Structures are given as structure tokens and as C-alpha cells.
Amino acid sequence: MWVVYRTSGEEQEKAIEDTLEMLKVMEEDGLGRDNKFFGGDNIGIVDIAFGQIAQWLGVIEEVVGVKMLEAHKFPRLHAWIKNFKEAPVIKENLPDRDEMLVSFKRRREMLLPSSQD
Template identity: 85%
Template sequence: MSTEVKLHGTWPSPFSYRVIWALKLKGIPYEYIEEDLSNKSLVLLQHNPAHKKIPVLVHGGKPICESMIIIEYIEEMWPHNPLLPTDPYERSVARFWIKFAEDKGPAMWIVYRTSGEEQEKAIKDTLEMLRAMEEDGLGRDKKYFGGDNIGIVDIAFGQIAQWLGVIEEVVGVKLLEAHKFPRLHAWIKSFKEVPEIKLNLPDRDEMLVFFKSRREVLLASLQD
């Protein structure tokens, strides 16, 4: 029996998990298809010929690409258990922070895959992102970015909750220090306590092995 909703992803990717979290929070059944990015399936290439990347959601045979676009689609297609605020102004604020996450989030991955001056700049950019999240995104007395309930902005920033700590350990830097970012640390705790998140996170030990090995390969390629 075929599943109406299918998700093509890969386990180490926070962008795959964004979509998984949204589907789980809305209680939407789906079939997950693990992709080998070193040997991409013909189905993936057919569904995302422009970028040839995961995640790809296939609903009723129609593919939707890019994690946050997929989540907006999910929100519109299944409006129950809303992830976006109903108020137009609050929606605009949420979309601002989604854009911020998309624009600034790559800095932490540059920290991971580089060294030297390029890495130093990426560390500075990542710290600026974290400060903005701490001081402006969360503000005072906010459990989640949208208030008391988990929402789309929390999903957009979800890589901070699990992947940033792995990057810190692999690279040997400390960015998200508890005494400097107490609100972010409280948010991470709250975020990871949500059952749909807690039960759908990649294993940290497996992540460490994968990302350590991958970084060694990346740095070696830069020296060739």
C-alpha cells in the first residue's frame, strides 16, 4: 500500500528533520525514504532536478522542495495544529525570523567545514546570529520563539538545538556558552522536551562519528 505523503531525506541533515518535526507535530502519516547523497536515487533527481538536494516531500505524486517551503506547504495543506500564528502581524514576525535563520544559519556550517581566517569570520558571524536570537528573537519570558507553543520559527532554528553542539565538539570551539546565552539554553531544553522533537532527533554519538569523519575529508580536499 503506497503512502500519500513521502519524504526523501538523509539522517544527518537538520533540513530533513525540519520536515519530520512538522509532519510529526501535525500528526501526518508519511513514508520516509533515506537517500544516499553519494549515490542519489533517480527518483530524487527527477523530483528535484534544479538542485538535486534533499529534503523533498512528495504529496499525491507532486514534489515540493526546500525545507521551509515544504513546511509552509504542510501548514497550508493541513491547517490543524498550526505552526504559524493566525494574526497577520505575528505571521510577518515569524517570516522575518525564518528568513533570518535561512540567511544567518549557514555561518555555523562554515565554522564546521573551514579553518583559519575563513573559520574565524564564520565564528564571529555565528555569535552575532546567536546574540540576535537571544536578545531579539526570544526576548523576555518566551518559552518558544512564538510564545508558549512550539511553532515554525523553532523548527527553522532547530539545528541550533542538536547540530551546533556537535559542530562545537568536532571543531573544538565553544560558541553557545550558557552564561552568555541563558535564554537560548532554556529554549533548547524546552524544544527537546517536546515529544515530537525528543523522539525524532539523530543519535548524538553517531553524529559525532559522521561529522568528524566528514570534516577530515573536507579539510583534506581544501589542501589538495
């Protein structure tokens, strides 16, 4: 997902395909049908490892202008994100989304040549 953020053009298109494939694997193989989290009903190490998706992917999508994590394609991941972000220990420690947007936009402008989007 970070390659989507750091690139443009054909390289970004390939990175989007790779990210969608990763999300598909997480959706189909990582989350059980009735699991609230990856390990069941409680947050575990896998949830923490994938926690960046819960907050950061949405910011990256907005900065780049590409929607990858669509609810109709990834309903279990959407439910997981909601559950994860609502857990008190997570909710209290999430970075401010608006501040992330400003920072990510500024950083992306520095990463990409000015002739690219």
C-alpha cells in the first residue's frame, strides 16, 4: 500500500493491483466469517500488525485519489476496521486523521516530481 502512495502512473497501477490482492487474501483467508478480529473476539498481534490499514489506508486513498478498500468488495475488512477502531485502547491512541492528511499530502508532494500527480 505504501508503493501506491509513493508512485504514479503505471507503477502506481501495478501497486494498486498488488494492494487489492493483499486485501483480498486478508478478506478471504485472514478473517473468519464470524470473527470480530483476526484471532477471534479479542485484538491480537495480527490485528496490531495490520492496524495501519485501519487508519492509514483511508488517508492514503484520499491523498492519492484512489478507492481500494470498498465496502462491497471487502465487507469483512470493513467490519474489522470498525471493530478495531472502536476498541478503547485503539480509539484513544489513533493519530488525528486531519493531521495525517496534511502530513501525507505534503510528504507525497516531496516524493513525486512536480510534473506528476
